[in-house]
């Protein structure tokens with residue numbers, strides 16, 4: 001079957017077997033390997049991506065179901081050279097150990113902050129319920145996301161879902177990685 | 190900035206003090222947060238894919254294998270049965286066990302656990318390989334399985350390895366001090382039988398291997414997420430019958446290890462054979478189901494223990510009899526029993542110990558050294574006995590511990606078995622933890638809430654977290670030490686442009702080694718960490734690794750940094766010699782500053798690292814004859830505290846951190862669910878090199894313990910089928926079910942590690958188990974419940990409340 005998706009702002013078209021999982025399409029066809037596989041039952045969240053702005057476990061979706069959809073993976077967040085605030089916060093708060101859960105965690109965090117710009121700790125922990133981390137014990141990840149929500153404040157709100165008309169990366173002033181608008185272009189809007 | 194100009198003392202490690210001890214952000218993370226990390230399966234390489242046919246039976250004879258359909262399946266390049274594999278390999282070499290048994294890396298003629306690989310299939314894609322694997326027909330004649338420890342020990346039990354004549358592959362007993370006398374003279378003996386569950390720290394990335402074979406040279410290249418390349422090199426070459434240099438190991442980013450990736454090597458052997466057979470590079474990415482089913486687990490244990498006490502609460506002696514279910518893998522069988530006795534006396538001055546152990550094999554999955562290796566179980570047992578004793582003597586759990594702690598003035602303290610605790614202040618650690626927790630207040634609150642029908646309990650546990658294994662220990666019963674001590678290597682060099690490069694023998698699986706190494710080297714050479722380059726990927730072709738090399742047993746902070754420090758010293762000394770020559774002064778009058786070496790007191794008389802490198806390489810002709818060209822230094826390091834283990838004195842591990850956990854647990858007596866509203870950790874980590882990393886290790890490790898204490902268990906049916914084979918029923922802690930942690934500060938530098946550090950990676954997983962169990966038992970005191978087993982599941986808790994009285 002031929003499918004056509006918007007992947008990090010680029011259009012990707014490909015013939016796929018009907019049984020091909022979206023995560024395998026992303027990893028093996030589009031060669032974007034930042035999206036990981038940590039289980040085969042939809043429990044771990046390592047494969048989390050944004051589909052139409054919602055956090056989705058890409059191992060629970062077939063590639064054909066993504067036809068015509070807008071998908072953002074971890075590789076699509078930092079377009080333009082500057083890190084997304086959530087990415088920066090993960091570094092600053094030691095939210096990464098082995099890093100295998102990290103892309104999925106960050107995508108879940110982006111989806112959360114798009115709907116709740118200033119979440120409570122409980123809301124953060126609740127939003128991560130579908131994401132397993134075996135290394136950190138979660139605390140520094142939770143701290144990173146809470147920190148990211150403060151980095152966003154006052155700069156156009158948290159980054160919205162990519163198809164939202166005014167989505168911004170929300171880099172703070174003076175951020176050396178600030179990338180004057182190219183980030184949005186990268187998402188093809 | 191490296192702007193502190195300090196003369197070099199002849200034995201000084203650091204010349205600046207800017208980076209070591211600071212929470213320097215991890216250099217590994219910029220790639221990771223952008224999805225640019227490279228794990229094995231991310232390697233962009235044309236490979237075929239491997240799928241395994243695994244045994245559906247726990248115990249069966251293989252009567253026929255028909256691979257014809259599979260071979261004719263689309264895209265199939267090779268099919269290998271266990272017999273094919275056995276014909277090309279040597280059997281797996283056992284380490285700890287004394288019984289003589291034969292096992293290959295794939296099942297031959299008989300399967301010993303459900304999930305054991307029987308046939309391997311190689312095809313063009315993963316989907317095609319799985320299709321073909323489904324077309325392999327295997328006939329089995331089921332044999333009666335032995336699943337639980339008691340069954341395996343029963344008279345006439347079916348044998349997992351017939352040639353051994355028993356299911357006990359190792360049995361031994363040790364006694365240190367006058368145990369019988371202590372028990373005779375005791376005023377009180379507390380005795381209990383405990384059960385530790387079979388669980389795993391389940392790294393999020395399962396095992397992954399790519400193997401490539403070069404027909405021209407007969408050499409292999411292996412990409413894997415193995416965490417112990419030194420031993421793997423030995424095991425693979427011995428099993429595959431090729432010299433060590435014929436297999437090159439590359440370990441890219443690894444998605445967590447926790448010991449579970451110490452047993453990847455049998456599959457490396459299989460992948461190498463498949464690559465050679467298929468004539469194409471092959472890739473195997475273990476699925477989570479395969480991971481949970483077939484490899485690997487912590488063995489469950491049945492532990493009888495008794496503690497002898499004087500009336501005043503002093504501990505006189507401890508006696509332990511432990512039986513471990515090591516499943517069915519002879520390489521790791523017998524590793525657990527001895528190491529746990531590194532902590533048999535815990536933080537206490539117990540002067541007589543006796544222990545006996547049996548390594549039992551069954552038709553369960555293989556086991557491997559999971560985070561803490563036996564010490565979580567031993568500490569669970571000891572700290573449970575301490576609470577039972579406190580209750581029997583009507584003493585406060587904090588007070589009975591205080592009365593028995595090894596005292597700071599006794600340090601360094603040698604335990605009856607020869608373990609040397611180098612430093613620490615255990616009473617102070619407890620004091621800080623109780624204060625941070627608000628212990629008395631929680632006790633009052635517990636009593637008050639009980640009136641309202643809410644059941645809270647306060648649990649205390651004190652634990653030792655040893656680091657750096659003295660690897661001779663597990664050969665003690667065999668009497669033939671193969672490995673001894675713990676050696677690690679490092680290369681530190683200056684490149685042609687003066688940049689500093691480090692290559693280590695150990696691997697990284699999330700510990701941030703490159704960050705820490707860069708901090709250490711920066712302060713040794715008065716440069717910035719960014720000027721130190723270190724790959725997070727391991728390559729045996731360039732790494733100065735040793736047979737012990739790898740990341741396990743908390744050895745990085747000790748022996749790996751020891752090697753880095755030693756190599757950096759050599760490099761620094763050589764750079765000083767070259768600088769002295771160039772500047773025409775004596776080395777003693779030189780100092781380092783911001784990437785230069787200058788004459789002390791006159792920074793204008795300076796030579797940069799870049800110029801020194803130019804002299805060392807490009808312009809070596811200008812150097813005096815006695816200075817050898819080049820600027821790359823290799824050093825090997827071992828912890829000198831290690832002694833050759835003997836039965837009378839076997840120092841199992843070489844550094845000893847300690848911790849106190851104080852936990853408040855609330856049990857919902859209607860549902861049996863346990864929550865942890867308060868969790869305090871005071872972990873004496875010696876000297877911290879990077880507090881951000883240390884904190885993450887301590888908390889992450891503690892959460893592994895929470896999982897084992899409350900949720901996780903590999904349960905098997907009576908016929909040996911794994912019942913908890915996915916993350917839907919093998920439950921892991923999630924962000925919502927773990928508490929926020931209060932961490933106290935405690936730093937008693939270790940006198941025997943090169944930088945004063947102690948272990949931090951396993952202690953949480955050790956001390957948390959009894960802390961939580963003690964808290965739950967305290968909460969359920971009105972119901973008279975005793976906690977003797979883990980995990981404390983809602984079901985077990987409800988049964989206990991409703992009359993069973995025992996969890």
Ligand code: FES
Nearest residue numbers: 039042044045059
């Ligand atoms: S890989 Fe998708 S949830 Fe685990």
Ligand code: FES
Nearest residue numbers: 098101133134135
């Ligand atoms: S950092 Fe390793 S799984 Fe989260």
